[in-house]
Amino acid sequence: MPDGLIGEMVGAKSPLVAYFSMEIGLNPGVPTYAGGLGVLAGDTIRSAADIRLPLVAVTLLYRGGHFFQRLDEHGTQSEEPVKWVVEDFLKPLDPKVQIELEGRMVHIGVWRYVLSGETGYQIPVYFLDTDLPGNSEWDRSLTGTLYGGDQRYRLCQEALLGLGGVRMLQAVGHRQIGRFHLNEGHASLLVLGLLEEALASVGVDKEPSAAVVEAVRPRCVFTTHTPVPAGHDQFPADMAERVVGARYWRWLQLCGQTQTLNMTALALSCSRYVNGVAMKHGEVSQGMFPGYPVHSITNGVHATTWMAPSFKALFDRHLPDWRRDPLTLRYTVGVPAADIWAAHDEAKRRLIEFINHETNEGFDVNVFTIGFARRAATYKRLTLLFHDLDRLKAIAQRAGRFQLVFAGKAHPRDHGGKELIRLVHQFREALHGHVPVVYLCNYDMVLAKLLCAGVDVWLNTPLPPHEASGTSGMKAAMNGVPSLSVLDGWWIEGHIEGVTGWSIGDRVEACLEPSSGMDACHASALYDKLEQKVLPCFYKDRDHFIEMMRQTIAVNGSFFNTHRMLAQYVNNAYSALDESFSKVLAG
Numbered sequence: 001m002p003d004g005l006i007g008e009m010v011g012a013k014s015p016l017v018a019y020f021s022m023e024i025g026l027n028p029g030v031p032t033y034a035g036g037l038g039v040l041a042g043d044t045i046r047s048a049a050d051i052r053l054p055l056v057a058v059t060l061l062y063r064g065g066h067f068f069q070r071l072d073e074h075g076t077q078s079e080e081p082v083k084w085v086v087e088d089f090l091k092p093l094d095p096k097v098q099i100e101l102e103g104r105m106v107h108i109g110v111w112r113y114v115l116s117g118e119t120g121y122q123i124p125v126y127f128l129d130t131d132l133p134g135n136s137e138w139d140r141s142l143t144g145t146l147y148g149g150d151q152r153y154r155l156c157q158e159a160l161l162g163l164g165g166v167r168m169l170q171a172v173g174h175r176q177i178g179r180f181h182l183n184e185g186h187a188s189l190l191v192l193g194l195l196e197e198a199l200a201s202v203g204v205d206k207e208p209s210a211a212v213v214e215a216v217r218p219r220c221v222f223t224t225h226t227p228v229p230a231g232h233d234q235f236p237a238d239m240a241e242r243v244v245g246a247r248y249w250r251w252l253q254l255c256g257q258t259q260t261l262n263m264t265a266l267a268l269s270c271s272r273y274v275n276g277v278a279m280k281h282g283e284v285s286q287g288m289f290p291g292y293p294v295h296s297i298t299n300g301v302h303a304t305t306w307m308a309p310s311f312k313a314l315f316d317r318h319l320p321d322w323r324r325d326p327l328t329l330r331y332t333v334g335v336p337a338a339d340i341w342a343a344h345d346e347a348k349r350r351l352i353e354f355i356n357h358e359t360n361e362g363f364d365v366n367v368f369t370i371g372f373a374r375r376a377a378t379y380k381r382l383t384l385l386f387h388d389l390d391r392l393k394a395i396a397q398r399a400g401r402f403q404l405v406f407a408g409k410a411h412p413r414d415h416g417g418k419e420l421i422r423l424v425h426q427f428r429e430a431l432h433g434h435v436p437v438v439y440l441c442n443y444d445m446v447l448a449k450l451l452c453a454g455v456d457v458w459l460n461t462p463l464p465p466h467e468a469s470g471t472s473g474m475k476a477a478m479n480g481v482p483s484l485s486v487l488d489g490w491w492i493e494g495h496i497e498g499v500t501g502w503s504i505g506d507r508v509e510a511c512l513e514p515s516s517g518m519d520a521c522h523a524s525a526l527y528d529k530l531e532q533k534v535l536p537c538f539y540k541d542r543d544h545f546i547e548m549m550r551q552t553i554a555v556n557g558s559f560f561n562t563h564r565m566l567a568q569y570v571n572n573a574y575s576a577l578d579e580s581f582s583k584v585l586a587g
C-alpha cells in the first residue's frame with residue numbers, strides 16, 4: 001500500500017470503502033453473526049486492518065445475538081437469546097439519525113467497535129441500534145435478533161441497515177466515501193441513501209432522474225453469496241411501499257423494482273462490479289443474472305484468527321513474515337515434517353481434551369478424527385456419512401478406527417435442519433460400541449477454531465451447486481487439515497487429489513433438487529475413499545499423510561486467505577478504471 005493510504009481511520013473523514021453487512025463476526029464475545037457470511041465479514045475487516053486499507057463497516061446491533069443453542073439428550077434443539085454485555089465491547093457515540101418506516105420516525109443510535117490490525121491500524125465498525133426511548137416497542141425490537149421475525153421485520157431491518165447506515169456514516173463524520181460494498185443483498189437499500197446524497201450534492205430538492213441513478217452505480221460493489229434463487233430476499237411491492245413510503249418506492253421503481261422489491265436485482269442494477277464468492281459460484285450466478293457481468297473473487301479466511309497457537313508458534317519460528325503476508329505460507333514446503341506433526345498433535349490434544357471434558361465420551365488422540373461442523377442447513381447434508389451404518393461399522397473394523405465430531409446450529413424455524421441434528425443423535429446411539437460420535441453444542445467462532453484445527457480431516461458434503469464457497473475447510477487448511485469433500489464451492493479450486501485432500505465423487509454441474517440418487521452415489525463414494533485412501537494413508541503411510549498436511553498449508557493456506565481476497569477486491573472491484581480512486585491510492 002502506498003503511504004497515502006496510511007492514517008488513523010477512526011474519525012477519518014474519507015474512508016475509501018464502507019462495508020455493509022447484516023452480520024459480522026468480529027469477536028467471539030459479540031454474537032452478532034450466524035455463520036459463514038458474518039465470519040467472512042469479520043475476516044475481511046481484520047485483513048483490511050492488517051493491510052491498512054481505509055475501510056469502515058456498518059451492521060446492526062443484535063442485543064439477543066443470533067441464539068444460544070441447547071440440545072437435549074435426543075438432540076432436540078432449543079434456543080435462547082444470547083446474553084452479552086454490549087458496553088463491554090462497544091462504545092456508544094452521540095450522533096443519532098432518523099429514518100421513516102411505515103410512516104413512523106424511527107430513531108437510530110450507534111455504537112462503535114474498534115478493530116486493530118497487526119501493526120495497530122484501527123478500523124471502526126458501526127452498530128446501529130433502535131432500542132431507544134423515543135421509539136415504539138416494535139421499532140425498539142428491530143435491532144433485537146439476527147434473522148428473527150417475519151418478512152416485515154426483515155424488510156424494516158434492511159431499511160435500517162441500508163438507508164440508516166448511509167445517514168449514520170455521514171452523521172459520525174465519514175463523508176465522501178469512495179465505495180459502498182454490499183456484502184449480500186441485505187444492504188441494497190443503501191442505494192436510497194446514495195440517491196439522496198447525489199440529489200443533495202447537485203443542490204436540488206426534487207426527484208432523482210435516471211442520470212442520478214447512474215451517479216450511484218460507480219460507488220457500489222455487490223458480492224452475492226447464494227447460488228439458489230430461493231436464497232435471495234424478495235418483498236411484495238405493497239409491503240415495500242408501506243415500509244419505505246411512497247416517495248422512496250418511486251425511487252426504487254426508477255431503479256427497476258416494480259412487481260416486487262428484489263434485493264439482489266436492486267444491487268445488480270446499481271453496482272459497478274458484481275462477484276460471486278468462488279469460481280464456480282461466479283459461473284452459476286452469471287447464469288442466474290445474464291444481464292450483468294458477474295465476476296468471481298474466491299473467499300478466504302483470516303490467517304492469524306484461524307490458526308491454532310501451536311501452528312502460529314511454528315510459523316513465527318520458520319516464516320517470520322507470515323502474519324503480515326500470508327502468501328509466505330507457500331514456503332511451508334521447507335518446514336520440517338516432524339514440526340508440522342508436532343503442531344498438529346498439540347492442536348488435536350486440545351480438541352480431544354475439550355471433547356472429553358464436555359461429553360465424557362473418551363475420545364482417543366491416537367484415533368483418526370473426522371470433523372463436520374457448520375450450520376445445520378439441509379443442503380449441507382449433515383447425515384450423509386450415516387447413509388449405510390453397517391458399511392460404516394465394517395470400515396472401522398477393516399481399515400482402522402475413527403471417531404466423529406459434529407457441531408452446528410439449525411435456524412430456529414428450519415425444521416428440516418433440526419430434524420437432521422436429532423438424526424445424528426440417533427445414529428450416534430446406533431453406532432455405539434463401533435464408532436464414537438459426539439455432537440458439540442452451540443457452534444460458534446471459539447468452537448470452530450478448536451475443531452477446524454484439531455481434527456485429522458475436514459468432511460464437507462453439500463449438494464452441488466449449493467455451497468457458494470464454504471470457508472470452514474479453509475480454516476482447516478490453515479492448520480494443515482486436509483479436506484474430504486464433495487467438489488463444490490472453493491474445493492473445486494483447492495482440491496488436488498492425494499495432495500490437499502480427497503474428493504467425494506466427481507464434479508457434477510448441478511443437482512438443484514435434493515435427490516436421493518445423488519445422496520446414495522455420494523455416500524458410496526465417501527465410503528470408498530475413506531476405506532481405500534484416507535484411513536490407510538493415516539494409519540499405514542503416516543509420512544505421506546504429514547506431507548499432505550504440509551502441502552495443504554503451502555498450496556491452500558497461502559491462497560485461501562482474506563489478505564489475498566481483499567487484494568483482489570482492491571484491484572478488481574474497488575479501484576477498476578476510476579480516476580478519483582486512483583488519485584487517492586496515489587496519495
Ligand SMILES: *Cc1c(COP(=O)(O)O)cnc(C)c1O
Binds near residue numbers: 037374375444449471
Ligand atoms: C467458518 C464458520 C462458518 C462457515 O462454515 P462453512 O464451511 O462455510 O459452512 C459457520 N459458522 C461458524 C461459527 C464459523 O466459524
